[in-house]
Amino acid sequence: MKKHNFSAGPCVLPQDVFKEASQAVLDFNNSGLSILEISHRSKDFVDVMDEARNLALELLGLEGKGYKALFLQGGASTQFLMVAHNILQNKAGYINTGTWSDKSIKEAKLFGEVVEVASSKNANYNYIPKGYSIPEGLDYLHITSNNTIFGTQVKDFPTTDCPLICDMSSDIFSRELDFSKFDLIYAGAQKNMGPAGATLVIVREDLLGKVTRVIPSMLDYQTHISKGSMFNTPPVFSVYVSMLTLRWLKNLGGIKAIEEINTRKATLLYSEIELNPLFNGFAAKEDRSSMNATFSLADGDLKETFDAMWKEAGINGLNGHRSVGGYRASMYNALSMDSVGVLVDVMSELERKA
Ligand SMILES: *Cc1c(COP(=O)(O)O)cnc(C)c1O
Secondary structure, three states, X not given: XXXXXXXXXXXXXXXXXXXXXXXXXXXXXXXXXXXXXXXXOOHHHHHHHHHHHHHHHHHOOOOOOOEEEEEEOXXXXXXXXXXXXXHOOOEEEEEEOOHHHHHHHHXXXXXXXXXXXXXXXXXXXXXXXXXXXXXXXXXXXXXXXXXOOOOEEOOOOOOOOOOEEEEOOOOOOOOOOOHHHXXXXXXXXXXXXXXXXXXXXXXXXXXXXXXXXXXXXXXOHHHHHXXXXXXXXXXXXXXXXXXXXXXXXXXXXXXXXXXXXXXXXXXXXXXXXXXXXXXXXXOOHHHEOOOEEEEEEOOHHHHHHHHHHHHHOOEEOOEOOOOOOOEEEEOOOOOOHHHHHHHHHHHHHHHHHO
16 A cells, blocks of 8 residues: 655655656656666757756746756755855855754865854744844855745745855745745755756856866866766666656646645644643744744654554655754655545644544
8 A cells, every 4th residue: 555655865756757767767758768778868868957957947937037947966965065165266155054054064164164144953943943144245145945945945035145055955946935035056966856866956157166176077167068968877767767757747836826725734833732631842933934844742652652653544754854853754745635634633632632
């Protein structure tokens, strides 16, 4: 039986995408060849790469606005250093809202001065800092839109004259934003877009070419732009499945349509967390993430019973990250309302039993 998969990443993808991808593993486009054995230079795959890059820009409303979309390797973690390597000349600002921001700061420090403009570390990252002032003269400001581990999400992005760079790994394509506010966006595929192995980078071309340091070819965005994201062998299967997921999203009605569904799912779960006295939410209410809900049991003695109940109900991936504890329900685009309903039923059943 198919599980209700609340895993934080890699995570649930649309069932139709799994079907189409498994067919392509056996025979891609009736070519008599598997997607896994064709050349990445073949027309069939070049078409996949082009469609994936175009769909990403189209869904974000960034077509024809000076942006390029790339599918790179090394995960979002490699973007922590590539961003700084390519763009940090003197000084950059970082908003520290969680483990991933913290790691991006560590990498940026290898390339220049880093100003931690705001941080919620003192409260174990359970909120998003607001009302901070942004210093002058930054090469860029870096922010993490959704904090996968702590379950907080930025609702209002800072307004600034300096370039804005965003790690959107865990909420890209989940909600409508003015994406043209950002000069560079990156996201590991495995949180909301596809299987692990590819990282989407969307960059304004005029942001590049300003640092004086020498950048090795593989780490230079301009290399990948000039080669259409085909400088070396791309992660073929991950790009292919990401393309299928983006097609699925477009057919569904794009980000506007999925945002409505995501909002309904999050509202259902957060209402239960609020109303059910057995559970406590972790994140500050106004900053709660619509993608990753973090919560814990008010009474730890109920853990064994609750864990047995959700497993029995076919739920997977609910354990919280070790730095928060408790539970984390990740509700990415492909998770159905049904699955959230099953979780909420288990939570209210626990209340009746306890
Ligand atoms: C998972 C995650 C990362 C790390 O991604 P990798 O692809 O494993 O390097 C970075 N940032 C955010 C917000 C994440 O959720």
